[in-house]
Amino acid sequence: MKQKLVKQFKDIFGSEGIIKTYFAPGRVNLIGEHTDYNGGHVFPCALTIGTYAIVRKREDHKLRFYSMNFEQLGIIESDLDSLVHDKSADWTNYPKGVMWAFKEKGFIIENGFDLLLFGNIPNGSGLSSSASVEVVTAVIIKDMLDFDVNMVDIALISQYAENHFNGVNCGIMDQFSSAMGKKDHAIFLDTSNLTYEYAPIKLENSKIIIASSNKKRGLGDSKYNERRMESEAALAEIQQIRDIKALGELTEDEFEEVQSAIKDPIRRKRAKHAVYENQRTIKAVNALKENNIALFGKLMNESHVSLRDDYEVTGKELDTLVEAAWEQEGVIGSRMTGAGFGGCTVSIVENDKVDGFVKAVGEKYLKNIGYAADFYVVDIGDGAREI
Ligand code: ADP
Numbered sequence: 001m002k003q004k005l006v007k008q009f010k011d012i013f014g015s016e017g018i019i020k021t022y023f024a025p026g027r028v029n030l031i032g033e034h035t036d037y038n039g040g041h042v043f044p045c046a047l048t049i050g051t052y053a054i055v056r057k058r059e060d061h062k063l064r065f066y067s068m069n070f071e072q073l074g075i076i077e078s079d080l081d082s083l084v085h086d087k088s089a090d091w092t093n094y095p096k097g098v099m100w101a102f103k104e105k106g107f108i109i110e111n112g113f114d115l116l117l118f119g120n121i122p123n124g125s126g127l128s129s130s131a132s133v134e135v136v137t138a139v140i141i142k143d144m145l146d147f148d149v150n151m152v153d154i155a156l157i158s159q160y161a162e163n164h165f166n167g168v169n170c171g172i173m174d175q176f177s178s179a180m181g182k183k184d185h186a187i188f189l190d191t192s193n194l195t196y197e198y199a200p201i202k203l204e205n206s207k208i209i210i211a212s213s214n215k216k217r218g219l220g221d222s223k224y225n226e227r228r229m230e231s232e233a234a235l236a237e238i239q240q241i242r243d244i245k246a247l248g249e250l251t252e253d254e255f256e257e258v259q260s261a262i263k264d265p266i267r268r269k270r271a272k273h274a275v276y277e278n279q280r281t282i283k284a285v286n287a288l289k290e291n292n293i294a295l296f297g298k299l300m301n302e303s304h305v306s307l308r309d310d311y312e313v314t315g316k317e318l319d320t321l322v323e324a325a326w327e328q329e330g331v332i333g334s335r336m337t338g339a340g341f342g343g344c345t346v347s348i349v350e351n352d353k354v355d356g357f358v359k360a361v362g363e364k365y366l367k368n369i370g371y372a373a374d375f376y377v378v379d380i381g382d383g384a385r386e387i
């Protein structure tokens with residue numbers, strides 16, 4: 001892979017100078033959804049699929065970008081002195097945003113780059129290809145310009161770029177997983193203070209399967225922002241009677257004591273999800289530590305029900321995939337993952353049931369939805385790095 005991409009880089013940008021190769025993974029969240037902006041816990045892992053970047057430092061301020069995934073766009077040029085979001089600059093707004101974010105944080109960038117990307121994550125499907133593009137760019141800048149930042153800073157700078165340069169109001173989970181991932185481990189991250197712990201995922205008898213609904217998020221981004229506002233409004237109402245900073249601070253019992261402060265029943269359901277999902281995530285990680293994978297799976301299923309009924313971010317595509325999965329033998333747990341409204345589900349399936357799962361869930365999806373889903377058996381890999 002590396003040799004092939006370096007050759008492509010040389011064909012496009014010329015072969016002189018020092019050419020380096022980096023990789024940043026996509027991620028899948030096993031449980032803890034829509035908790036990362038509510039001060040709760042998440043439990044994602046980095047994947048072995050992600051974004052490869054081939055790069056050469058320049059001596060001027062020029063930026064030249066090329067993506068193997070968007071070859072029709074050709075080389076897109078820009079400049080370190082004009083880092084503004086520009087719709088016509090398409091995907092290059094992601095790496096440009098990271099350069100801008102470094103500058104905003106006070107770093108001085110005097111070298112431009114020639115950058116070629118190749119990603120093997122399905123784009124826009126909720127496995128965070130955008131975060132992997134940001135994180136790989138941030139690692140390149142840190143490494144090639146010798147900036148004193150650690151991998152958590154890399155995640156924060158990348159999130160800052162996605163929020164403020166690209167206008168996507170995401171929490172920290174995606175960039176954190178891509179930067180901090182660890183092979184065969186998931187990251188139990190408390191988003192209220194960024195403390196984290198790696199938990200081994202020892203799936204001797206089962207596999208993680210991602211099913212992509214192939215439904216593009218469409219209106220998803222505006223719905224995502226709506227959910228964030230509903231959660232914030234519910235928090236503000238609870239704060240009238242209780243001194244908390246985030247919904248993630250409440251246990252289920254504490255929520256039941258204060259929930260009547262939330263006037264609107266819809267908003268109450270949203271807050272209930274945020275609180276219960278956070279507690280479920282804590283329980284799920286404990287179950288895993290006790291090697292109780294069956295309980296872990298049951299909590300994944302409950303997470304989906306809560307996202308479907310209380311947070312209302314699933315939709316018929318994701319529900320069809322998950323409900324078809326639940327009917328299958330050998331399925332330990334299945335839920336939507338990512339922001340929802342489209343995107344993917346994640347399932348844990350016993351080894352010898354994987355083929356049957358893909359066939360049966362795939363057929364049901366095609367029959368009910370009218371187009372096919374894609375299935376990926378994934379492995380948990382390391383975070384962003386030079387390769
Ligand atoms: P997700 O992050 O869930 O995959 P997004 O819509 O947030 O979905 O991000 C997808 C966008 O990220 C793409 O449309 C593109 O702009 C950018 N992107 C992702 N991977 C690549 C790549 N390999 N090359 C260029 N741009 C990419």
Ligand code: MG
Nearest residue numbers: 128129130131
């Ligand atoms: Mg994204």
